[in-house]
Each structure stands twice: as C-alpha cells, then as structure tokens.
Amino acid sequence: MHRNGRAIRRVIHHEQGRGRKRISLTSILFVIAIVSFVSFGALYRALFASINLSENQGIDRRESSPIIKSVNTGKDHNMLHNINPIDIPEKKVMPGQSYYGIVDKNIPSPRDTLKSIYNLTKVKFSQSPTLGKHRPDADVIMSMVYGYKLEQIVIFITSLVETGYQGDIVIGTGKDPDEEMKDFFNFYAENHHLVVYELPLKCCCPRAGHPCHVLNMYEGINENIPQSSWQKLKDHRTKRLAAVIRYEYYYEWSMLYQSKSRILVSDGRDVYFQRDPFQQLPYEDMEAHIIMADSGPPPDPSKPLVPMVIEESIPDYNWIKEAYKGTSTIEDVKHLTVSCSGTTLGGQPAMVMYTSAMVHQYDYSVKILGYADNFDQAYHNVILHKHLLPYATENATKVELFESGSPMNPLIRTLGVELKFRNKKKSLQEIQELGGLWLNSSGEELFINRDGSIPAVIHQADRHPQIKIMLYRRSAMEISRWSREKAKALLQEANTLEEKLRSYQD
Missing domain, CATH: 3.90.550.10 (Spore Coat Polysaccharide Biosynthesis Protein SpsA; Chain A)
Known part of the structure; x- marks a missing residue:
C-alpha cells in the first residue's frame, strides 16, 4: 500500500508541476495499472499460501478425524507468519477457539x-x-x-x-x-x-x-x-x-x-x-x-x-x-x-x-x-x-x-474457583442445581460434565469440604496397604472435617 501511495503522489506531483488543474486520462490509466499489478501479486501470494496451508499435514485434523466433528473448537486464526505478537492483542483466544504458533523458531531452548x-x-x-x-x-x-x-x-x-x-x-x-x-x-x-x-x-x-x-x-x-x-x-x-x-x-x-x-x-x-x-x-x-x-x-x-x-x-x-x-x-x-x-x-x-x-x-x-x-x-x-x-x-x-x-x-475439569469462591457457602446439591457441577451418584467417577460425558482429568476438586472428605476417604483406602497409620490419620481428618461441616450447616 505504501508503494501504491507513492506512485499516485508521484503522478499527481508530475501533473501539477506542468500547471495542469486536473490529472490527464493517461496518468489515471497509468496509476490504475500500477495498483492492479500490485494487487494481483498480493492476491496470488494469498492464494498460494492458502493452498500450502491446506496441504500441510499434522496441523488440523477436523476434516479426517471422526472424533473432532463433535468438538467445536471455533474459528482458527491461521497466522503462520512471523508476526510481532504485540501487534495482535485483540485476537481473543476464548474457550473453543485456537490459533497457530507464530513466533520464530529461534527462541532459545x-x-x-x-x-x-x-x-x-x-x-x-x-x-x-x-x-x-x-x-x-x-x-x-x-x-x-x-x-x-x-x-x-x-x-x-x-x-x-x-x-x-x-x-x-x-x-x-x-x-x-x-x-x-x-x-x-x-x-x-x-x-x-x-x-x-x-x-x-x-x-x-x-x-x-x-x-x-x-x-x-x-x-x-x-x-x-x-x-x-x-x-x-x-x-x-x-x-x-x-x-x-x-x-x-x-x-x-x-x-x-x-x-x-x-x-x-x-x-x-x-x-x-x-x-x-x-x-x-x-x-x-x-x-x-x-x-x-x-x-x-x-x-x-x-x-x-x-x-x-x-x-x-x-x-x-x-x-x-x-x-x-x-x-x-x-x-x-x-x-x-x-x-x-x-x-x-x-x-x-x-x-x-x-x-x-x-x-x-x-x-x-x-x-x-x-x-x-x-x-x-x-x-x-x-x-x-x-x-x-x-x-x-x-x-x-x-x-x-x-x-x-x-x-x-471431554478432557479436563478445573473446579477451584467454582467450588472455593463462587459457591463457597453452598452444598454440593445446591451447586448441582445451579448447573455448574454434576456429581455422579452411581459409578466410580465422582464428576460428570453437564452433557453427561465423563471428564478424564479432575483438577482442584479438593477446594470444597464435602469433596475433600470423599478424597480423604478414597486416599485412606488406597494408602492402607502401604501405611495403616497414614490411612488412619486420613480417615480421622475426614471425620473431623465432616463434623465441622455439619456444625457449620446446623
């Protein structure tokens, strides 16, 4: 665009220098030809880049993967060039969206x-x-x-x-x-x-x-x-x-x-x-x-x-x-x-x-x-x-x-803020009724997602006292084969916490 602007200014200056009040038809055609040539080159490069991107393998498997069709990862920002990250702060990365890494490979390991x-x-x-x-x-x-x-x-x-x-x-x-x-x-x-x-x-x-x-x-x-x-x-x-x-x-x-x-x-x-x-x-x-x-x-x-x-x-x-x-x-x-x-x-x-x-x-x-x-x-x-x-x-x-x-x-469920701050004084039943957390009443899994799927990884579940009690008891069961004393101590912690919670609710 800077080159186009300079070309236009040169033509205008040339015409004004000759004392003309309007630009000649020949000059206008000359400018149009320059702009068209540059624009065609940009269009060609963009088309070539898009063809290369579609041929690259190992970047996005949505077309071929039968699993990914059920996972909406949002709009991609296909930024494969070495752009200064400071220039793109408005490119929001929200849940379900993605972007391509754009930093040059030369970051030192x-x-x-x-x-x-x-x-x-x-x-x-x-x-x-x-x-x-x-x-x-x-x-x-x-x-x-x-x-x-x-x-x-x-x-x-x-x-x-x-x-x-x-x-x-x-x-x-x-x-x-x-x-x-x-x-x-x-x-x-x-x-x-x-x-x-x-x-x-x-x-x-x-x-x-x-x-x-x-x-x-x-x-x-x-x-x-x-x-x-x-x-x-x-x-x-x-x-x-x-x-x-x-x-x-x-x-x-x-x-x-x-x-x-x-x-x-x-x-x-x-x-x-x-x-x-x-x-x-x-x-x-x-x-x-x-x-x-x-x-x-x-x-x-x-x-x-x-x-x-x-x-x-x-x-x-x-x-x-x-x-x-x-x-x-x-x-x-x-x-x-x-x-x-x-x-x-x-x-x-x-x-x-x-x-x-x-x-x-x-x-x-x-x-x-x-x-x-x-x-x-x-x-x-x-x-x-x-x-x-x-x-x-x-x-x-x-x-x-x-x-x-x-x-x-379907992978990771992070519960810390939801359990510790947002629902600090609520019981698990109240939290479930609000739609933020679903406890599994039957089966080995403690949590299910809102759509009924089972999250593979549960992170920060111990931020709520009722869940901490469950985890203490499960840990006590697992650790009992290695140390009965530690298992007993965990059960005692669970019982103490349960008593405190009961008195708090009363």
Whole structure:
C-alpha cells in the first residue's frame, strides 16, 4: 500500500508541476495499472499460501478425524507468519477457539541458553531416574511432587493406573523419601511404569514453597578447545520455586520421548483421573497441538456461569502485572480468558516448544524484575494470549483453549474457583442445581460434565469440604496397604472435617 501511495503522489506531483488543474486520462490509466499489478501479486501470494496451508499435514485434523466433528473448537486464526505478537492483542483466544504458533523458531531452548552463557558446543541433561525407565515410544504424564507427602499424591497415581492407562508416569520428588513412600514408588515402578527422579534441589527448606537452586542438572563441553571434557554446569538462574523449576524438567523429560508420544504435564496434589486422558483426544496426530483448559467461571456468583477473564481473577491479574512490570502486557491480556497452567496436554514436539517457552518467559521476566517469584501461571497465560509459542513442527504449533466442563472439553475439569469462591457457602446439591457441577451418584467417577460425558482429568476438586472428605476417604483406602497409620490419620481428618461441616450447616 505504501508503494501504491507513492506512485499516485508521484503522478499527481508530475501533473501539477506542468500547471495542469486536473490529472490527464493517461496518468489515471497509468496509476490504475500500477495498483492492479500490485494487487494481483498480493492476491496470488494469498492464494498460494492458502493452498500450502491446506496441504500441510499434522496441523488440523477436523476434516479426517471422526472424533473432532463433535468438538467445536471455533474459528482458527491461521497466522503462520512471523508476526510481532504485540501487534495482535485483540485476537481473543476464548474457550473453543485456537490459533497457530507464530513466533520464530529461534527462541532459545534451555540448552541453547547454557551454550551461550558458558561458551559451549554441546550441553546434555545429566540426571537419571532413581526408579523406573523411560520408554521413548510411550505416552507420558509428568508431575512435580517435590515436598509432598505420600498421602498427598497417592490419589494422583492410583486413580491414573485404575483407568487402565499404560503409558509412563514421570514424577520429580525430594531426596530420601520415607519407607512407605519408597515401597509405594517401588511397586508402581515395577508394575505400572512409574519413573521417579529424586531431585537434587538446594533449597532453604526441604518443603514445597521455598526457592531452590538445581544441582548438577546439566553437563557441557566446548569441542573447539583441545583436550576438553564434559563438565558439570552451575545453575545460572536465581533461586526459584519448584513450581517454576518443574518446566525445566518437563522440557528435558519431553526430550526423552518420540514425536508421536502424547504428553500431559499436570499438578500432582489436587489432580485425580476418571479416564485415560489420551483416549479422549480430539486429534489422532497430536504432534503440533497444545490443549489448555480454562480456570472455570468468575468468583462472583452474580455473574453468568461462563469462563472468567483475567481482570476478574485478582491473583492472575496481579501475577501478570508483576511478572511483566513496566510493559503493556497486563493491559493487552486483561480482557481475555484465564487458562490454568496446572494441566496442559500436547504432542511431544509441541510440548517441547511449550516448556521451552515457559522457561524462556521466566528468564525474560527476571531480566525485567531482577528477581524471580511464583509466576508460572502468568507465563502460561501470556504465552497463550500473546501467541508466543514457537513452531513445534515445520508448519506450526496449534494452541487450543477448551472450556472446563463444557461439551467441547471431554478432557479436563478445573473446579477451584467454582467450588472455593463462587459457591463457597453452598452444598454440593445446591451447586448441582445451579448447573455448574454434576456429581455422579452411581459409578466410580465422582464428576460428570453437564452433557453427561465423563471428564478424564479432575483438577482442584479438593477446594470444597464435602469433596475433600470423599478424597480423604478414597486416599485412606488406597494408602492402607502401604501405611495403616497414614490411612488412619486420613480417615480421622475426614471425620473431623465432616463434623465441622455439619456444625457449620446446623
């Protein structure tokens, strides 16, 4: 368009210079010819791009997949070019919509960053599992459970196995677990493909919620230096919480799998499974796909039962505002849907890109602030809404945001806001009557979606006391074979909570 404008101005100037009061017919025809030629070229390029897009495989399977026809993922934003994300803040990503990753491939991976810092030619992940073995061609579910006790994670693992899931389960835990936890890990490593990493974190306290450095995660070498050898690399990042460190491990663990593997990265303490999540995917080929879930409806019960936006969630708003202080980021995204970083699913190439982007956003935020905090939720939402996911394949990465509990989302149900704030003083029966939650009265599953489908993954269900009682009792049953004392303690907690709830309702 700038070239067209310059051509028109040149002709007008030429004619005016000759003292003419109107442009000659010849000049008008000349301008029309220029504009037509340029416009035809633009049309040709757009047509050629659309043909290429339709021929690309592994991006969108809606035409060929019999499953996806029942899942409305909304309008696609087919942005395959390297557009500056800052220029497109109005492209809303709402539940059921999707976009293609548009960031150039050159975002540095965690290993590339180390090569640059330490002047190395090669870097490798130097840690091995304490128990179990990775199967590169398997599906895998990963979780960081550092600092948690056995009774806090037993439901995560046992409920997953009970679905018939046959993939790998990879967890990162603390050093020197107690005897009951060791027995539990050994059993599931031998019989159910559990892979356990006892993480060498150096923290101020050996519990979750304290900042840490990672010891001996990488080795590096500069092959251009004669007689050089592999050396342990010091953690160059500031101390950070395990909630942030986990993405560094998720990246490396994802690198151990093949491109056809499907990967779920998940919270561990407040997640349990009702179905194998990989049996309910909308695509057969997940290589270029990342699926995210929203955080549920807004906390204000007077507002409609629709996904909340960032400015309605005080924690999310403040995290993003702080993590990207001094930039326009919070203003760009505050009107967009909150996505929960606790459960994210994708193909192996896409998950490598997502976890790499999460680590990169951490590094970017630290440059802005000079310090680190628990901003993983901020990074996740900024990656989603600013379209910051690099290409997973030669073509693109497709990111999709599904509404929790809707017919569009048979995978993940996120209940935290809905149970803890929106319906804080309501019984489960009252919540069900409002249409926000359905309890399954018959069968093993605790929850069903509004359309009667069974969500595979339940996240944050322990935010309501009645459900917490159910989970305590189920955990007690599962843990009893490993520790009768812990089972008894869980039952006691359930009974105490039930008494408090009864007195509160009376």
